[in-house]
Structure formats: C-alpha cells, structure tokens
Amino acid sequence: xTSLVYASGGVIVGIILAIAYYxxxxxxxxxxxxxxxxxxxxxxxxxxxFEDLDIDPNATLLTANREGMDELDxxxxxxxxxxxxxxxxxAKFGTGSPQAxxxxxxxxxxxxxxxxxxxxxxxxxxxxxxxGFATPEYKDPKMALAWSPDAAxxxxxxxxxxxxxxxxxxAGVKTDPIEIDLRxxxxxxIELPTFVARTDEDRQKGYVFELVATPTMSxxxxxxxxxxxxxxxxxxxxxRFGIVPLIVGTLILxxxxxxxxxxxxxxxxxxxxxxxxxxxxxxxxxxxxxxxSVPTVVLGYFGLMLLAPFLxxxxxxxxxxxxxxxxxxxxxxxxxxxxxxxxxxxxxxxxAVPQSMRDGGEALGLTAREKLKKIILPxxxxxxxxxxxxxxxxxxxxxxxxxxxxxxxPFLPSFASPKDAVANLMKPMKGVPDAIAIEMxxxxxxxxxxxxxxxxxxxxxxxxxxxxxxxxxxxxxxxxRS
Amino acid sequence: MIHxxxxxxxxxxPVVIDVNGLSVYYSEKQALKGISAKIHDNKVTxxxxxxxxxxxxxxxxLNRMNDRIPGFRIEGDIKISGKNPYGKGTxxxxxxxxxxxxxxxxxPFPMTIYENIALGPKMHYGIKGKQLDDAVEQALREAxxxxxxxxxxxxxxxxxxxxxxxQRLCIARMLAVRPEIILMDEPCSALDPISTAKVEELxxxxxxxxxxxxxxxxxxxxxxxxxxxxxFMFGELVEHGHSATIFGEPSHQSTQDYVxxxxx
Ligand SMILES: Nc1ncnc2c1ncn2[C@@H]1O[C@H](COP(=O)(O)OP(=O)(O)OP(=O)(O)O)[C@@H](O)[C@H]1O
Ligand SMILES: [Mg+2]
Numbered sequence: 001x002t003s004l005v006y007a008s009g010g011v012i013v014g015i016i017l018a019i020a021y022y023x024x025x026x027x028x029x030x031x032x033x034x035x036x037x038x039x040x041x042x043x044x045x046x047x048x049x050f051e052d053l054d055i056d057p058n059a060t061l062l063t064a065n066r067e068g069m070d071e072l073d074x075x076x077x078x079x080x081x082x083x084x085x086x087x088x089x090x091a092k093f094g095t096g097s098p099q100a101x102x103x104x105x106x107x108x109x110x111x112x113x114x115x116x117x118x119x120x121x122x123x124x125x126x127x128x129x130x131x132g133f134a135t136p137e138y139k140d141p142k143m144a145l146a147w148s149p150d151a152a153x154x155x156x157x158x159x160x161x162x163x164x165x166x167x168x169x170x171a172g173v174k175t176d177p178i179e180i181d182l183r184x185x186x187x188x189x190i191e192l193p194t195f196v197a198r199t200d201e202d203r204q205k206g207y208v209f210e211l212v213a214t215p216t217m218s219x220x221x222x223x224x225x226x227x228x229x230x231x232x233x234x235x236x237x238x239x240r241f242g243i244v245p246l247i248v249g250t251l252i253l254x255x256x257x258x259x260x261x262x263x264x265x266x267x268x269x270x271x272x273x274x275x276x277x278x279x280x281x282x283x284x285x286x287x288x289x290x291x292x293s294v295p296t297v298v299l300g301y302f303g304l305m306l307l308a309p310f311l312x313x314x315x316x317x318x319x320x321x322x323x324x325x326x327x328x329x330x331x332x333x334x335x336x337x338x339x340x341x342x343x344x345x346x347x348x349x350x351x352a353v354p355q356s357m358r359d360g361g362e363a364l365g366l367t368a369r370e371k372l373k374k375i376i377l378p379x380x381x382x383x384x385x386x387x388x389x390x391x392x393x394x395x396x397x398x399x400x401x402x403x404x405x406x407x408x409x410p411f412l413p414s415f416a417s418p419k420d421a422v423a424n425l426m427k428p429m430k431g432v433p434d435a436i437a438i439e440m441x442x443x444x445x446x447x448x449x450x451x452x453x454x455x456x457x458x459x460x461x462x463x464x465x466x467x468x469x470x471x472x473x474x475x476x477x478x479x480x481r482s
Numbered sequence: 483m484i485h486x487x488x489x490x491x492x493x494x495x496p497v498v499i500d501v502n503g504l505s506v507y508y509s510e511k512q513a514l515k516g517i518s519a520k521i522h523d524n525k526v527t528x529x530x531x532x533x534x535x536x537x538x539x540x541x542x543x544l545n546r547m548n549d550r551i552p553g554f555r556i557e558g559d560i561k562i563s564g565k566n567p568y569g570k571g572t573x574x575x576x577x578x579x580x581x582x583x584x585x586x587x588x589x590p591f592p593m594t595i596y597e598n599i600a601l602g603p604k605m606h607y608g609i610k611g612k613q614l615d616d617a618v619e620q621a622l623r624e625a626x627x628x629x630x631x632x633x634x635x636x637x638x639x640x641x642x643x644x645x646x647x648x649q650r651l652c653i654a655r656m657l658a659v660r661p662e663i664i665l666m667d668e669p670c671s672a673l674d675p676i677s678t679a680k681v682e683e684l685x686x687x688x689x690x691x692x693x694x695x696x697x698x699x700x701x702x703x704x705x706x707x708x709x710x711x712x713x714f715m716f717g718e719l720v721e722h723g724h725s726a727t728i729f730g731e732p733s734h735q736s737t738q739d740y741v742x743x744x745x746x
Contacts, residue, residue, distance in 0.1 A: 356587045360589040365579060366605070374601060
C-alpha cells in the first residue's frame with residue numbers, strides 16, 4: 001500500500017520534471033532565432049519611376065533570411081547578372097550582386113544572384129556587393145540609386161548596423177565618398193553621373209556598392225530584446241516574435257473577466273449560502289455547478305452569435321471600430337465561464353464559516369447584514385480569495401473563448417485619449433493560450449516560431465504557478481483556525 | 483406534567499424570567515413540553531439533564547436564537563423583565579442588549595480582540611473613541627483576560643488566543659454590551675481545568691449583579707456555582723429548586739438517579 005503511494009508520487013514528480021524539462025528544452029529553439037535584414041536597391045532614371053522599390057522589377061534585393069528560401073537549390077537561386085543584350089528593350093539599367101563579397105572574386109558568368117541566404121545569427125556580420133550600370137539606351141547624364149527596406153522589413157528591429165558604401169566608381173568619374181547609415185536613412189535616392197556599360201565586360205567597371213551588416217549586440221541579447229518587443233507576427237516574411245502583447249492581452253483579459261465575474265459571484269455565493277431558503281439553495285447550487293461544466297466552445301459560440309454582434313453594433317460603433325470580436329467580448333464570456341467556478345468555491349467558503357460564529361453575532365444583536373459584513377465575509381475571506389484565484393488561473397489558461405471571440409490580433413492598449421482608452425475594450429486581442437493553440441498547428445517543429453510558442457507556454461506556466469502560490473499564501477494568511 | 487416542588491418562592495429576589503407552559507417544536511418534533519419556571523434576579527441557575535433533553539433549546543428560546551431554524555415554533559408564555567420576547571413589535575436589539583449569551587464552543591470573530599469586544603457597545607450604545615476604549619478595557623478586566631492581553635489586544639486576532647482565553651474573550655464581548663441576564667450553554671465543556679476554574683470564578687462574580695442561566699453536564703460544577711438548579715428530562719422540567727435541595731434531597735426519583743450518577 002505504501003509502496004503504491006510512493007510509486008504514484010514518483011510518477012507525478014516524474015511527470016512534472018518531464019514537463020518542466022520539455023518546456024525549457026523546446027523553448028531553446030526560440031534562442032536559435034536568426035535575424036534578417038532585407039534591402040532593395042535599384043538604379044533609376046533621374047525622374048524617378050517606381051517609387052516603391054518592392055514593385056520595381058529591376059531592383060536587386062539584398063537580404064538575409066527569407067525564411068524557407070535558404071534550402072533552395074543553388075541553381076534555382078541563381079539570378080544571372082543581366083547582360084546588355086538581355087536588357088535591350090526591357091530595362092535601361094542593370095544591377096546585380098555577386099555571391100562573393102570581394103571584388104576580385106566576382107565572376108559575372110557564374111556567381112551573380114539575388115542573395116537568398118539562410119538566416120544570420122545576430123553575431124555574424126555580412127557583406128554584399130552591388131554592381132550597377134546603365135544600358136546605352138539611357139541618355140540622361142545623371143542617374144539615381146534608390147534604396148528602401150524590403151516589404152515588412154523594419155530596420156529598427158534588426159540587431160545589425162546597416163551601411164551602404166561606395167567602393168568603386170567608374171574610371172574617370174569623380175565622386176565624393178558615399179557612406180550611408182541605412183538605419184538612419186531607411187529610404188533614399190542619390191544622384192550619380194551616369195555610367196553606361198556598352199559591352200558585357202563593362203558591366204563590372206561601373207559603380208560598385210557594398211552593403212555591410214554589423215552586429216550591434218550579442219545573439220542572446222538580440223533574441224531577448226526581440227522577445228520583449230511589442231509585436232507578434234509569425235506569418236511575416238521577416239517574422240516578429242515579441243511576446244509582450246500576447247502576455248499583456250491575456251493578463252488584461254483575465255483582469256477584466258475577473259473584475260466582472262467576482263462581484264456577481266460573491267453576490268450569488270452570499271445569496272446561496274446566507275439568504276436563499278434551503279429549498280431554493282438545494283436547486284440552485286447544483287445548477288450553478290452544472291453551468292461550470294458547459295463546454296467553453298459553447299460559451300464561445302453564444303458569445304459569437306449574441307454578444308459580438310450586439311457589442312459590434314453599439315460600443316464598437318461608438319468608438320469607430322467595426323467588429324464585435326474584441327477584448328471586452330471575450331472578457332464578458334470569460335466572466336460567464338468564471339462565474340460558476342468562483343461562485344461555487346466562494347459559497348463553499350461561506351458555508352465553512354461555523355454556525356457558532358454566526359450564533360455569536362446573532363446573540364450580540366447584529367443584523368443579518370452586519371453579521372455578513374463583520375463576521376461571515378471576513379471569516380470566509382481566505383476561501384473567497386482562493387476562489388477568485390482559482391478563477392484567475394482558469395481565465396489565464398482558457399483557450400477556446402479567446403480564440404473564438406477575441407479577434408485574434410495581438411493587442412497593446414493605448415491611452416492617448418479617453419476615447420482611446422475606451423476603444424481598447426473593443427480592440428481585437430490575442431492571448432497566450434490561444435496563440436499557442438492556433439499557431440502550433442503550422443509551424444516547423446524545430447524552428448524559431450515553435451520555440452517561441454513553447455517559450456510562451458513556459459511563461460504561462462510560470463505565471464499560473466506564481467499566481468497559485470501567491471494565492472495559497474494569501475489564503476493561508478487570512479485563514480482562521482477552527 | 484409540571485413539577486415545581488421546591489421552586490423558590492416570591493419572598494426571594496424578584497423574578498426576571500417567567501416562563502409559563504412553554505412548549506417548543508422543531509417541525510414535528512417537540513423538544514420542550516410545557517415548561518414553567520421562574521428565574522430569580524442576580525442568582526445563578528444551572529440547567530442539568532441528560533443529552534437531548536432540551537436544555538440548549540430552552541436557553542436559546544429565551545433570547546430567540548432559534549428563530550432561523552426551519553420548523554421552529556413555540557407555544558406558551560415567556561416574560562423576560564416583564565416583556566414577552568416573542569410579542570409583536572419586540573425590539574430584538576433591546577432583547578440582545580438585555581440578554582447576553584455565551585456558547586459551548588468559543589466563537590471569537592475573525593478580527594482583533596479589541597474589535598471583537600468593541601462591536602457590541604459600538605452598535606448598541608453608539609460610543610466611540612476613549613469611551614469605547616474604556617468599555618473594552620473594562621470588559622476585558624471583568625472577564626479576567628486583561629492581564630494576559632493588555633499588550634497586544636488591539637493587534638492580536640481573537641482567533642489566535644488559546645481556547646480558554648477565547649472563551650473569556652467571548653464572555654468579555656458579551657459583558658461589554660452590559661446585559662442583565664446571561665445565558666451560558668456549557669461554557670466550560672471545551673476548556674481545560676484551569677480555564678474552567680477561571681470561568682467558574684467569573685460566573686460567581688457576575689452573579690452579584692447579573693442573572694445567570696448556565697447549562698452544564700458537570701454536576702460538581704453545577705453544585706459549586708449555582709444557587710438554583712433545574713433538572714430537565716425528555717423535554718420536561720422535572721425539578722427546579724435550590725441547588726442544595728436538588729443535589730441533597732430531590733423529590734423525584736429520576737432527579738435522584740441523575741444527580742447520583744445512576745442515569746445518563
Ligand atoms: N435545529 C434542530 N432541529 C431539529 N431538532 C433539534 C434541533 N436542535 C435540537 N433539536 C432536538 O431537540 C431536542 C433537544 O435538543 P437540545 O439541543 O436542546 O438538547 P440539550 O439538552 O442541549 O442536549 P445536549 O446536552 O446534548 O447539548 C433534541 O432531541 C434534539 O434532537
Ligand atoms: Mg445543548
């Protein structure tokens with residue numbers, strides 16, 4: 001018998017350790033995080049076309065980390081350095097980037113390509129060369145080099161310094177040295193004397209620029225800084241895994257839900273325990289407990305069908321937003337979920353206040369209200385706090401309701417104006433558990449996105465653990481001994 | 483059948499509680515059967531009798547502690563200080579001010595010792611500040627608890643006292659409301675002998691200017707502390723009279739059996 005107890009204890013401890021190990025281990029994938037930078041460069045006529053370089057067909061992209069592209073076959077990746085002939089009648093300029101990062105190693109026939117590189121660790125620097133020339137069709141004595149970040153790439157978020165330097169000018173052309181800090185000048189255009197390549201050999205004799213990416217921090221610092229950011233979007237070409245908005249979302253949602261549910265729950269618990277006649281109580285309490293077992297997906301569905309349209313047409317419309325799937329909607333349905341849980345436990349706590357204490361109040365002449373306020377509620381305080389904390393723990397881990405009702409966009413509150421502060425309530429949000437549930441299905445199981453999802457799980461676990469521990473302490477501190 | 487042989491006569495101290503033909507029912511169950519008794523001012527009356535005979539019911543009926551029990555109903559007549567506590571327009575607050583109660587299990591409230599005691603006077607007399615502090619201190623002194631708690635009674639939770647101290651706290655809390663009549667339902671049964679002695683001492687002191695009704699299963703205690711004793715059995719008041727008579731020469735065989743330990 002005792003050995004059975006030890007065995008099951010051992011199994012439980014083992015499982016906990018395994019989970020802890022698994023969580024920490026898998027979340028190390030988050031620390032494999034590779035960073036990306038992507039810039040587009042294009043030579044353009046002096047009267048600019050294609051302000052948006054993302055749609056300029058002749059722009060060259062110099063980038064590290066296009067996730068998923070690094071495994072392409074070498075040949076497929078290769079983008080040949082355009083020949084004068086191939087450009088004739090199609091484009092007035094040509095640019096190209098040799099795979100080699102030194103001028104002397106750049107062989108035009110073999111190694112030119114767009115840089116679809118694998119991801120870079122944040123502590124490795126990289127250098128790209130960029131050749132550029134005009135074809136004989138271009139007559140203007142001046143041309144322009146334009147640059148801009150690739151779509152969705154934000155230079156502010158990269159742990160690299162990005163510098164563009166002129167390393168070679170065409171023979172006979174005098175230019176001032178050019179060195180541009182791309183983090184300070186994210187987009188720009190500089191004018192240059194036109195260099196026309198008349199033969200294929202000429203292509204390399206014109207302007208050559210160098211893009212240098214120098215790390216600004218250690219890899220782990222960069223990962224942590226990235227993790228603490230305010231953006232979460234794993235679907236971007238340059239994905240962002242800032243977990244803050246998800247955690248903030250979950251916490252705010254939980255706080256609102258608990259704030260809504262607690263007064264009702266305590267009220268209901270007091271009614272059930274102290275006011276309701278026995279017969280009513282016998283019916284009502286099981287009913288409340290039954291409510292607690294309604295599947296959350298059903299609550300989510302009700303919220304979607306009834307509450308979301310209602311809030312969408314009223315409150316959301318009032319603050320200039322469209323959708324009813326938002327923080328408040330999820331919080332209200334979450335409160336519906338919490339209500340029976342908190343009520344039931346709080347009622348138990350009230351019931352546990354001994355009759356002798358109530359008798360004492362009665363004998364002293366306290367009215368029912370005073371008895372409740374001065375004796376019963378204080379005596380049940382520990383239990384009621386535990387009930388609320390159980391509710392908090394439940395709300396933090398709840399997935400389905402948030403998934404269905406929250407709108408699924410990571411959320412950071414804004415308090416710029418009173419209207420903004422109210423509008424926060426009707427903004428869509430995304431929480432930790434639902435993010436894990438939704439995104440876990442389509443990630444690479446040894447990838448960075450997966451690692452971050454696990455990191456989120458770990459954070460969730462720690463938060464719940466902390467809240468439970470604090471709750472237990474508080475409950476103990478105010479508990480009365482019988 | 484009502485037996486009141488040896489019942490005190492009117493030549494003694496005035497009657498404060500006058501019960502006439504009191505029957506108490508819990509739904510169908512009759513817990514008290516036509517009790518009649520006169521309780522005298524500034525005396526200690528102990529209620530004795532086997533378990534379930536209705537002692538607590540009698541006590542709790544006097545200050546209407548049973549009102550909330552479903553199915554509770556009384557017949558007959560009670561007069562406390564001349565007033566019927568069950569009469570129309572009874573001021574329950576005044577009744578509780580007049581009749582204090584101490585229970586078997588110490589039941590301090592989950593608050594400081596000071597607050598425990600201050601609750602009653604604040605509510606009944608609306609006093610505050612220095613006056614309230616004095617009332618609390620006086621109650622603690624009267625309950626012989628002052629010396630033990632004077633250092634931290636404003637901070638210490640009443641629940642953190644020992645059982646005996648808790649019971650004296652409950653007595654202090656009751657005394658702070660200045661009742662004339664004090665009901666005690668087995669006040670010592672949860673206490674150790676030393677605490678019991680302290681409470682007994684207290685009961686004797688209080689008898690000077692209070693009317694006390696004390697339920698006890700401890701016959702020696704009943705003999706020690708009381709002027710009068712009432713013996714209950716099966717919901718009936720079998721015998722009520724001077725303690726000396728009840729414990730010496732009771733007029734009923736069942737009383738004789740009970741006090742000599744042959745019953746119970
Ligand atoms: N709340 C109640 N509901 C129903 N019946 C009750 C209730 N309280 C007491 N009774 C019954 O009334 C009778 C008298 O009970 P009471 O508690 O007055 O006895 P007692 O003399 O105080 O006994 P003890 O010495 O064990 O405390 C008992 O038969 C008991 O079962
Ligand atoms: Mg009793």
